[in-house]
Amino acid sequence: MEAESVEKTIDLAFHARGVTRRDFMKFCSCMAAVLGLPPVFATQIADAIEMPGSLKSSRRPSVLWLQLQECAGCTESFARASNPSVAQAVLDHISLDYHETLMAAAGSQARAARKAAMQENAGQYVLIVEGSVPASDGGIYCMMGGQSGLDLLREMASGAAFVIALGTCASYGGLAAARPNPTGAQEIGSVLPDKRIVRIPGCPPLGDVIMGTLAYYLVFKKPPALDEEQRPLFAYGKFVHEQCRRHSHYEVAEMCGSFGDSGCSKAYCLFPLGCKGQFTRNACTVIRSNMSASWCVGSGHPCVGCSERNFWDEFTPIYTLRERRDG
Helix, strand or coil, rough: CCHHHHCCCHHHHHHCCCHHHHHHHHHHHHHHHHCCCCCCHHHHHHHHHCCCHHCCCCCCCCCEECEEEEECCCHHHHHHCCCHHHHHHHHHHEEEEEEEECCCCCCHHHHHHHHHHHHHHCCEEEEEEEEECCCHHHHHCEEEEEEEEHHHHHHHCCCEEEEEHHHHHHHHHCCHHHCCCCCEEEEEHHHHCCEEEEECCCCCCCCCHHHHHHHHHHHHCCCCCCCCCCCCHHHHCHHHHHCCCCCHHCCCCCECCCCCCCHHHHHCCCCHHCCCCCHEEHHHHCCCCCCEEEEHHHHCCCCCCCCCCCCHHHCCCCCCCCCCCCC
């Protein structure tokens, strides 16, 4: 993110991070698998990241990351993608030009870096927004450098090629927008009605889905195929219930009756304990969280439906099944 890092080749950036060529190709293969692409696309992903020609030193498509009304959980998830050293080398050294949590600069220096990146990459950068937008009282509930998050979002989105609403708060309003919503929190789509937006919901979203969406953009110069909610189909095309390893138990009515009972010890279905997997679209069971270590149901906890619209209002109490309301 510093000026001198822009001049580094990707090979030097990897070397500085201790990333070998083999690690890099494993990362590209992982991204191809996440996107549901044939293995041959691993090479195309590698080529897109390296940008061969001019000694591989051409600047990558710029990524700006704006944090609004959030808990930094999306940033934490991104930092724990399955190949964090490679992911951070690709984004930190090559294209992540603004992220107040991860960048070294702060205050006026951070604002200067943001404005420079917006000017130099106008119409070409990707804007990632983490957190909901508090719109009540002119947006005073989220201020940065004397500017409201509401105004800053509009300013940064104006020059973006497309916008990623990262996490359930940015995608749907999340916890902050749950009743009674004192700050008037909104999803970013309501503030940017004319902007092309890709939603990657989840509380937090899966790190590899974030990286996969960016990798797809690098290769094909456009966002991946989306569903009716503008979510990437490769990650949100199926219900959690359909892909769950406990699904076979559901089919024969083998259910957990209470936490810690014999059914739980046999990994029976958690539906009676409030699992919302039947109503939730996500790839948790396939991609998983925390460097692919596990996921909610894999750890013995019901799916809470965190990647669905209004889940705080419609899917709580967490351990009770509720019939979902329309609208």
